[in-house]
Amino acid sequence: MHFSKTYSQLLLTLPQELQDNAIEYRQATINLELQLKKLINKVVLELSSLGLSPAVLHDLLHSCEQGDINGKGKERQVGERPDDGGLVAQISEAGPSRQATKAVYEFVEDGGRIEPRLRLWVSTASIEDDAATASGSSVGAESDDDPRVAIFLDKPESKPPSPDSDNVRTEELLLVSKPVAQKGQSLVWSLQKKSGPIFGSGNAWDSLVGAADSDDSLETLAHPVELVRKQVPRPPVGSREIIIPLTSDTAFFQLLQGALQSLTVHLDTVKAGFIHNLQDLSTIISKTARPRSSVSHSFKPASSFSDPSSISAGHLMPKSLVHHSMDTKSDLYAWREIFQLYIDSEVFESLSERSRGERSLDETERRLSEFAERVSNRGLGDSRGLKLKESREALEKFLQLNLLILNLKKFQYANSEAARKILKKHAKRTALPIPSPFKRLDIPASTLSGFMGVIPDSSKAVVLAREKSYHDTLSLLPTTTASLPHILVQAIGETLIPIIPHIDDYSCLICTSIAFKPIRLTCGHLFCVRCLVKMQKRGQDHCPCCRAPSVLKANRANVDWALLNFMQDWFPVESEEKLRQNEREAAKEELEELGLGDSRCIIM
Amino acid sequence: MAALPKRIIKETERLNKEAPDGITAEPHEDNLRYFDVTIKGPGGSPFEGGTFKLELFLPEDYPMAPPKVRFLTKIYHPNIDRLGRICLDILKDKWSPALQIRTVLLSIQALLSSPNPDDPLATDVAKHYKENEKEAIAQSQEWTRKYAVAG
Ligand SMILES: [Zn+2]
Ligand SMILES: [Zn+2]
Numbered sequence: 001m002h003f004s005k006t007y008s009q010l011l012l013t014l015p016q017e018l019q020d021n022a023i024e025y026r027q028a029t030i031n032l033e034l035q036l037k038k039l040i041n042k043v044v045l046e047l048s049s050l051g052l053s054p055a056v057l058h059d060l061l062h063s064c065e066q067g068d069i070n071g072k073g074k075e076r077q078v079g080e081r082p083d084d085g086g087l088v089a090q091i092s093e094a095g096p097s098r099q100a101t102k103a104v105y106e107f108v109e110d111g112g113r114i115e116p117r118l119r120l121w122v123s124t125a126s127i128e129d130d131a132a133t134a135s136g137s138s139v140g141a142e143s144d145d146d147p148r149v150a151i152f153l154d155k156p157e158s159k160p161p162s163p164d165s166d167n168v169r170t171e172e173l174l175l176v177s178k179p180v181a182q183k184g185q186s187l188v189w190s191l192q193k194k195s196g197p198i199f200g201s202g203n204a205w206d207s208l209v210g211a212a213d214s215d216d217s218l219e220t221l222a223h224p225v226e227l228v229r230k231q232v233p234r235p236p237v238g239s240r241e242i243i244i245p246l247t248s249d250t251a252f253f254q255l256l257q258g259a260l261q262s263l264t265v266h267l268d269t270v271k272a273g274f275i276h277n278l279q280d281l282s283t284i285i286s287k288t289a290r291p292r293s294s295v296s297h298s299f300k301p302a303s304s305f306s307d308p309s310s311i312s313a314g315h316l317m318p319k320s321l322v323h324h325s326m327d328t329k330s331d332l333y334a335w336r337e338i339f340q341l342y343i344d345s346e347v348f349e350s351l352s353e354r355s356r357g358e359r360s361l362d363e364t365e366r367r368l369s370e371f372a373e374r375v376s377n378r379g380l381g382d383s384r385g386l387k388l389k390e391s392r393e394a395l396e397k398f399l400q401l402n403l404l405i406l407n408l409k410k411f412q413y414a415n416s417e418a419a420r421k422i423l424k425k426h427a428k429r430t431a432l433p434i435p436s437p438f439k440r441l442d443i444p445a446s447t448l449s450g451f452m453g454v455i456p457d458s459s460k461a462v463v464l465a466r467e468k469s470y471h472d473t474l475s476l477l478p479t480t481t482a483s484l485p486h487i488l489v490q491a492i493g494e495t496l497i498p499i500i501p502h503i504d505d506y507s508c509l510i511c512t513s514i515a516f517k518p519i520r521l522t523c524g525h526l527f528c529v530r531c532l533v534k535m536q537k538r539g540q541d542h543c544p545c546c547r548a549p550s551v552l553k554a555n556r557a558n559v560d561w562a563l564l565n566f567m568q569d570w571f572p573v574e575s576e577e578k579l580r581q582n583e584r585e586a587a588k589e590e591l592e593e594l595g596l597g598d599s600r601c602i603i604m
Numbered sequence: 605m606a607a608l609p610k611r612i613i614k615e616t617e618r619l620n621k622e623a624p625d626g627i628t629a630e631p632h633e634d635n636l637r638y639f640d641v642t643i644k645g646p647g648g649s650p651f652e653g654g655t656f657k658l659e660l661f662l663p664e665d666y667p668m669a670p671p672k673v674r675f676l677t678k679i680y681h682p683n684i685d686r687l688g689r690i691c692l693d694i695l696k697d698k699w700s701p702a703l704q705i706r707t708v709l710l711s712i713q714a715l716l717s718s719p720n721p722d723d724p725l726a727t728d729v730a731k732h733y734k735e736n737e738k739e740a741i742a743q744s745q746e747w748t749r750k751y752a753v754a755g
Contacts, residue, residue, distance in 0.1 A: 352622050510667055510701040512611040531701065534668055544702035 029418060032259050036422050039255065042248035043430050050244065052103075052118070054431035060103035060120070061433065101239075105432050107253075114257060116249045116432070121239040252426065256419070263415060267408075267484055274404060274488055281397050282495050288331045288391040289500050291569040295329035301565040331391040333573070334380050336500050338395065341378075343497070345371040348405060348489045358486060361413060364406055372399060401492065409485045501570045506563075510544060516567055516578040520560040523548035529559075530582040608636050612662060615705050627709050629660065637662040641673075641709060645752065646717040650744035651679070654752025658688070658712070660705065670699035671708055680740075680747040682721040682730035690715070691725035 047057060104119045293299040347367040349358050359367070372381075375395070379385045386392045427434050508515035508528035515528040525545045532554055535544075541552040567575050616636070619629045626644035631637070641658040645651030657676040663669050673695060675688030683691040694703060694711055724730030732740040 510611070511609065512614050535701070538668060540668070542700065544700040547700070 029415075032255070033418065033422065035255060036252060037425070039248055039252040040422075040426050040429050043246065043252060043426070043432075046246065046248045047430060054429065057103065058431040060101060061105060061431070114250075114253045116246050116253055118244040118246060120242040120244065122242060123239045249430075249432070256422070260419070270404075270408065271484060271488070274401065275491060277397065277401060278491055278495050281394055281401065282499060284390055284394040284397075285335060285496060286499050288386075288388045288394060289335040290330045290332060292330075292332075292572045293569045299569065302568075303561050331386050331388050332500065332570070334385045334387075334391065336502075337378065337385075338375055338380050338398075339497055339500060341374050341380075342371060345374070347371055347402065348409075348485065361406075361409055364409060368402055368406055398496070401488075405485050405488050408488070412485070501566075503571060503574060506567060506571065513581070514567060514571055514574045514578050516564070516571075516575045516582075518560045518563045518567065519554055519558045520563075521548070521550040521554055521558060523550045525550075526560065526563070528578070528582070530585060533586075611667060612637065619706060624706060624710055624713075627713060629705060629709060637666075639705070643709065643713050643716070645748060646713060649717045650741045651681075651716045651748050651752065654748035655754065656716075656752050660708075662705075667701040667703070670695050670703075671705060673708060673712065678747060678751040680729055680744040681716070682719050682724045682726055682733050683715055685726045689725060691723060 044054070047053065052060070101123055102121045106117060106119055108115050108117065293301070345367050346352075347359075348364055350356055375381050381395060382392070386395060423434050426432070503514060506514055506518075508526075508531055510527055510531040513528065515526055517529045518526055519529050519532050520526050521532075521543055523543045523546050525543050527544070532551060535551050536554070539552070541549045543550050616631055623629065626646070627642070629639045629641045631639050639660040639662075641660050643656050643658060645654040645656065654677075656679060659674050659676055661672045663672065673690055675684055675690065677688075679688075685691075690712060692711060692715060694700075694708065719733060721730040721733040729740070732743065
């Protein structure tokens with residue numbers, strides 16, 4: 001079995017559970033997208049039939065930010081466009097009694113469902129004053145064939161009409177009722193007549209509109225109005241408030257929300273399966289990467305009763321013998337090397353100080369295959385490196401789990417891309433800003449900024465300014481999906497990696513080699529015997545870590561026997577190597593002290 | 605030459621892989637115990653905008669003995685003398701074998717941020733700092749512009 005071949009096979013075949021789901025999900029996503037697109041069309045139709053075509057709606061939402069929510073915005077806008085003779089300037093001049101019509105796109109939570117709606121304030125004064133003189137082109141395709149409701153653009157005298165130019169928002173915008181409606185009657189009344197098919201059952205609509213006139217009856221509504229109340233600015237003086245539930249829009253968000261929730265359920269299943277597999281794998285690796293004491297009869301634990309001089313390189317087996325005895329019964333060293341390669345590869349997340357965090361898809365894929373290549377190149381993927389069949393199977397399983405995380409990342413990216421696109425389409429077609437909870441979808445920051453660019457500045461500001469009030473609806477949306485790959489990567493790190501003790505956790509801070517033989521100072525800090533002997537010879541008494549005067553009084557009683565045994569058990573090769581090096585160094589030092597050192601004596 | 609101790613190899617690798625902000629340290633090819641160092645003047649200090657060159661040498665008994673470090677770029681600082689020698693406790697009696705090249709260079713960077721005229725090496729600079737701090741800082745800034753800014 002060639003390892004790299006196995007890897008490419010693995011790449012082609014997703015783990016079964018995800019593979020099945022992927023196909024199923026793909027079909028479901030295509031259907032979902034179609035339905036959502038249809039609903040967007042319906043939303044546009046619904047709004048247009050109210051005279052709220054995207055262009056009009058954009059201006060209404062815009063004027064809301066200008067006039068009420070953001071007082072500073074008003075002044076800033078005027079300052080930025082000194083020659084602006086239209087709406088903006090008029091608002092600031094006219095005072096409270098002549099506030100222009102405003103709209104807010106808001107969301108109420110009803111039994112765990114998100115219901116979007118529009119809140120409009122119609123200036124009654126404006127209607128009365130201007131209705132008689134109102135003239136000009138009407139906007140909104142639907143309003144033409146419905147005489148009861150129309151929205152007019154009343155152009156200032158000084159400006160030539162320019163319906164096609166993009167400075168629509170500089171023209172004064174007014175909601176007026178046409179002569180067909182009784183003079184002085186509110187737009188609410190007109191809208192009410194227009195109900196019916198668009199709003200579904202007329203009753204709910206009637207009660208809503210009827211209730212909008214008095215604060216008391218608001219309380220009787222099915223919607224948690226208090227929640228909404230806190231979010232919206234006080235209606236301007238002399239205006240009427242109209243709340244328009246958006247039926248198609250509600251259907252849109254419910255469909256989207258439902259899809260996201262079933263995704264969460266699906267991902268929970270994937271997670272449970274992953275954790276189960278991970279625990280199995282952990283058991284296998286623990287069995288195949290056993291320490292020396294469990295595979296070698298020659299291992300004799302030392303204790304304070306042992307003759308310290310017997311703990312020498314000679315006591316341990318020769319290196320070749322160590323390897324031999326380990327090789328046949330344990331893959332400890334191979335697994336240690338594999339895990340080290342894995343940690344160094346930083347496949348999913350960067351651990352460097354500069355760029356900490358999750359990696360991109362491409363980068364993850366590249367690093368994962370690089371890791372597999374390294375394992376393969378070092379012969380760790382076949383019987384040369386892993387002597388036990390169980391080990392080789394476990395390695396394959398280990399790679400599979402990593403691939404699953406990679407595929408999960410891809411899957412998640414595709415999902416958030418799809419959601420992002422449909423929301424973008426929604427915003428573009430309807431002019432309704434994207435509700436902030438959806439902005440928290442797992443969308444990379446770079447695409448998000450491009451994404452925000454398509455939303456008109458003003459509506460972005462409205463949504464952002466009101467971000468806090470969306471916290472209640474936020475809880476409805478799945479939030480765990482974003483970090484699932486991260487959770488699984490962590491699970492690998494916490495379950496598998498600690499099976500095999502890492503040398504760094506047992507190294508001497510001074511020489512950075514394994515702290516063998518380990519000496520525990522009275523202050524509690526641990527160093528290798530060799531480094532402490534050097535310090536003692538120099539008369540340095542202060543512990544390198546805490547500066548406690550504990551070095552000079554250290555002696556054989558300070559040997560940490562338990563740790564010494566542990567090191568010989570789990571790091572037989574390193575312990576032996578260090579012991580030999582210590583002996584070489586000590587011998588060299590003795591020679592130097594006798595004046596027989598290699599280089600120094602020549603100078604003398 | 606004797607083989608380079610494992611510790612020095614490890615430290616060099618890490619310095620190369622992720623040096624602290626504003627600090628570089630590269631060993632000479634022919635002497636791996638000798639490092640060319642640069643430290644950027646910390647923001648808000650009179651040395652801001654300057655890049656200071658230093659040399660660092662790891663003696664034979666490192667890490668039992670501290671590294672030897674010296675400024676090569678002229679600097680107007682109460683704790684650094686005309687020869688570039690640095691008055692820093694961890695380079696002398698407060699040295700610990702647990703400290704590293706990295707920690708030493710970070711300490712020097714911190715010394716640039718907070719000159720200590722009460723423990724001077726360059727007594728004339730320290731005196732200047734104590735008697736007329738504003739003028740002394742201006743002098744440090746001028747030296748930085750003059751000697752530590754390339755081009
Ligand atoms: Zn040591
Ligand atoms: Zn200590």
